[in-house]
Amino acid sequence: MSKTDTADEAGMSAMARPAPRRRTSRTDSPFWAALFVGPNVVLFTAFMVIPIVWGLALSLFDWNLIYEPRFVGLDNYVALLNDARAVNSVWKTAYLLVLGVVPTVFLSFILAALINTNFPGYSVFRTMYLLPIVISLVASAVLWRFMYDPRVGPIAQLLSFFGVSGPNWLQDTTWAMPALSLVIVWLRLPLGIILYLAALQQINPQLLEAAEIDGAGPWQKLRHIIWPNVMPVTLLILVLTLRGIIFDSFDIAFVMTKGGPLNSTDILAVYIYDLAFAQLRLGYASALSTVLFVIVTILALIFNPPRRRPTNGDPL
């Protein structure tokens, strides 16, 4: 049994394979490397590195866009420790991660496995599963706000058909966060399905056939062949989902609940927006953003630690 690496699973094995080179000296030159990497470096610096450094610097100031920024040192960070709403936001974000990450990974795998077969009309199902990724986040939020409408929403209509009176999903402190997480899972499924599908299609069918001949049932095949082969992709999806839920859930939460009711969906991204753009406390908001950046970095390192590149040139 051979362990398939991440690049292979993403369908990139052909790219990783050494190709015949006609002009080796030319493509290996620093000029060409700089030419191809340069634009990325410039854009990454302009839109990622500089804003991050700027945000870090801003977190040491008190600024409201009106008066001159005032240097306050670490005061903003100290104030965070006593900010009950900030603490609440950290917990709400963690709660959303729990509700969002596990179902996204699990359902992505299940759905990818289901459509990884050539049943009649499978291409239609594959397209349908991918639809959420082409809908804008705000449009999705508005759509789902209608879905959750307690008067005319389809969910309420369906429940009433069975004689059940559902809650006012988005105005209920218990149900608002699960309701949001359902939307977020729905939005994040397509990427997970694509990655899992690519990984599943890279598994050598002969391995599965050999396992069957050896008497392996579905569970053994899943445990000993499929799961080990998709494990690197699972980690990738985990990290992407974590990052996506922490940063990209703002649109959904803001449009659907604005952090309410009673701060029950007041995730960090919503609180940071409120601090920065409603209260105009840009230094304090930057401090909280820095904390969030550190948390995400730590989580990414835990789930996807950096690995040394093998010296034989194979991709990781």
Next chain:
Amino acid sequence: MSKTTLTQFTPSRRAVLAGLAASPFALAAGSHFAMAQPTSGTLSIGILDWAETGIKPVFAAYEAARPGVKIDYSILPGDGPGLRQALLSRRLANKLPDITYLADIFATQFANAQVTADMRPFLTSGGPITMTSLAKPFLDQYLVTSGPNKDGIFGLPIGADTVVLYYNKKHFDDAGIPYPNDDWTFEKQIEVATQLTQKNGNVTTRYGLAASVPWHATYVPGIEAFGDTLLDENNMYKLQTEAAIKVFTMYWDQVKAGIIASSPQQTQLGGGYQAFGAGTVSMLQSVRALTPLIRSVTTDDWDVALEPKINGVRKTGMGSIAQAITPQGMANNQELAYDYLNWFYSEDGGMKILAAGYGTVPPVEALYNSPIWTELPGPPYDNRVFAESIQYGAMNPTSIPADVQVVVDTELAKAEESVVLNNVPVADALKAAEAVINEAMARVLAAGG
């Protein structure tokens, strides 16, 4: 959509002129302030999103009156935080429009941030509009009372707006209920709202009344009706007084009962005026400025009435949005901006067109009953309500800093949720809100307001 512009205006020209004859605008004739009309150039104006429908005919008329001049307008967010964010960001980028719309709560902050210029030189230069032309209560909203710009006027109101009661006549007719009248009390209003409310199990499918309780135009009049004030002598909020607790309780009890649609519920219904238009609320507390939009979305027949009395006293929320000039050095075309304002407040200018489009009651006492807007075809039919309400007006104190108002709005919304969703006693919810608000007030005042 039904939209009346100057060309569609039905009152006779004689009636219009008669209404304007008593107007201070008439003083414009022969004024030495009248500068040479610009013949070319582009004037940039930032308008609030919800005002676009009403203001576009005004811009078209100005361009017709000044061939060669072009208005380049941009849309600003209609909500307070969004407006503030947009204008302060544009100031930092030196991209302010020549004229900007603003709300009264931002008058001081925008003045300090050099988003707006002091209008006193304009008002005292002998032009068509003077310090006494505009109704004092509305002009005073833009009078800065503290800080480096004290005594300056940083906006010219474009309307004399009060909160009135919009009601769906069909809903009343179907229920066999007489329309609201001047004798209505809050208790009577709730009794009728209860009759008009429709439910499916525990879910309200039609609300009797839509009222945003955490909106200052709702609670400030109520507190004054009970003989108290919102702030103490140190500018701190008093939300634990008997008056405050009574006002919030009487509204929130009905929100809990599903009779009044609160702000979040209105959002769920698509928005306050949209819900009124769709017939999912029967009565709506709203202002004249939204009349063009209400007319455009409402198919049932409707009308307006005075806000009911509370505690035997009639008080109603009052205010206005304004337009202001960008300071010298930031505006691209200040001369054109002043010409626009001169034209806007002149006899046949933008104010008249705006009023004729249902969008405003002119903030000029002589025009409170002008046929320019009172004789417009209905709905609304009972236009005297808008003018009569002005005498009962209760305004949000102008001494509240904008940074604090944001916190007030947030905390009162949260208080509402804790009362409605968690059954927290009103007094406790207000106590919690007051603590956060006054902490913000102290912090902002200590930093210079």
